[in-house]
Amino acid sequence: MAADTQESTFSGLAERRLVSDPATIESAGWLNDAWTRLDRMIAAGRLPHGLLLHGRLGAPMTALIETLARRLICETPRDGWPCGACPACRQAEQGSFPDLHRLADDPEHRDIPVDAIRALIEGAFITRYGRMRLVLIERIERLNRASGNALLKLLEEPPESMQFLCTVEQVDRLLPTIRSRLQRIRLREPRAEELAAWWQQATGCSPDRAELLAFIDDPTLVDGTDPTFDWQAVTQAWVRLAEGPGSPLAPIAPWLATPRPVLARWLLRLWPAVARRRAGLAADMPPALVPMVERLARAHDSEQWLAIQTRLVQFAREAGHPLHPELSVEQLALDLVDPRLARRLEPVG
Structure with missing residues (x-):
């Protein structure tokens, strides 16, 4: 019970939801190559247990990692996408999938505290509900030395069927010992006009507003339609x-x-x-x-x-x-x- 309480401090119910969003991935051209590569790795059974998606944080990146997570736990994927109807998909949509540990990006906490990793480790060996345990860590470069060393032990000897999905913006800030145990996939950097076109399509805003959103391109500064x-x-x-x-x-x-x-x-x-x-x-x-x-x-x-x-x-x-x-x-x-x-x-x- 203590581990569940500790985990909720860093991964609230809202952050546990996984939204399947193929439309965003298909409309964000700079993500297409990465998704195609990931889909082939999954189909061939060659997805590494530790995956590092290297690219800019934002709504498209969030769509990519959440849809990928849904694809991995989906019991009946359709044409390479999550079905949205199986029990695992429904639980993930509601934020109640029990085999998910998520450390979401939090602008109020510069580092990922070691207590969050300890809570993750304590819950890692509890009997699984589904066929896969998912660990999502956004901007993994936020690990400090203590939390990085704690996570390293889990990366070296993870429980069976545990999948790590991590994102990183500044890979040079990531501890080398962590980086060496994750397989990195570099996402293409979007052009300004691509990003503006995506914002306009996703939100229906004006071209001028889309240009501003593309310039800001930071999920802590914009929510798509109304600036914070x-x-x-x-x-x-x-x-x-x-x-x-x-x-x-x-x-x-x-x-x-x-x-x-x-x-x-x-x-x-x-x-x-x-x-x-x-x-x-x-x-x-x-x-x-x-x-x-x-x-x-x-x-x-x-x-x-x-x-x-x-x-x-x-x-x-x-x-x-x-x-x-x-x-x-x-x-x-x-x-x-x-x-x-x-x-x-x-x-x-």
């Missing part, structure tokens, strides 16, 4: 900070109204676009963002923008910490006004 924050106000606040003069705290009301993990991801998403403009390179971005990015690029020199990146990374690492939320945002604003003041680049303790 006012991206324009948040970006404009940065422009006002960079250009000054005036009180650096006056423009940041949109930042204080935005969850810190969301704010951190958005600012880090903007930084490469600004850096490319600083270097005289084209930056793929929606037209609505171009004027603000251009103004940011002119506000500081290249050396200052490198210091800004360091500060943004620090802020992102602090973002999940519950202490001093307003203070950390205010300090970030002060630091970004003049990144040459190195003494300001220390994060809140």
Whole structure:
């Protein structure tokens, strides 16, 4: 019972649902090659017990891993897709399939804690309900050293018929010992126009809105149709900070109204676009963002923008910490006004 309670802390009922979504896979052209390869491996009985899908996190990747999981547990697949009608498919759809352990991506927790892996290990050897146990780990690079070493033992000697399905965005951050025990499949990087076309088809939004969603391309920042924050106000606040003069705290009301993990991801998403403009390179971005990015690029020199990146990374690492939320945002604003003041680049303790 303790293991079940612990697991629910990290894998709630909502995250246990597995949705079969062939339409998304078929419409996302950059996933087609990977799906065809996976289907052939399953048909030939050559799917490794540890699979690592390497590509950008987002709705299409989620559709791929969930549909793959459903395909593996489905009792009567049809034309290579889950049937949707067998008992295993129905349970997976409802979030009640008992042989599923899922560590979903969580912007509030930067690392996968060792307690989550211990709970997984405790439940790994309980009598199975179906013919396969599934372990889904999203952004497995979130493993820290303690949780990675704990998972390594299970990867080396897994129970019979246990299948690991993992996703990774930054494979260089993944512990080498974990990486060596998973077979990696690299997904093709989608072109901006492909991603925009997919968003427009999936949500029915306007072409301009689809371009913005493709630029953001982060499931913690968008839900497809309604943004979780006012991206324009948040970006404009940065422009006002960079250009000054005036009180650096006056423009940041949109930042204080935005969850810190969301704010951190958005600012880090903007930084490469600004850096490319600083270097005289084209930056793929929606037209609505171009004027603000251009103004940011002119506000500081290249050396200052490198210091800004360091500060943004620090802020992102602090973002999940519950202490001093307003203070950390205010300090970030002060630091970004003049990144040459190195003494300001220390994060809140």
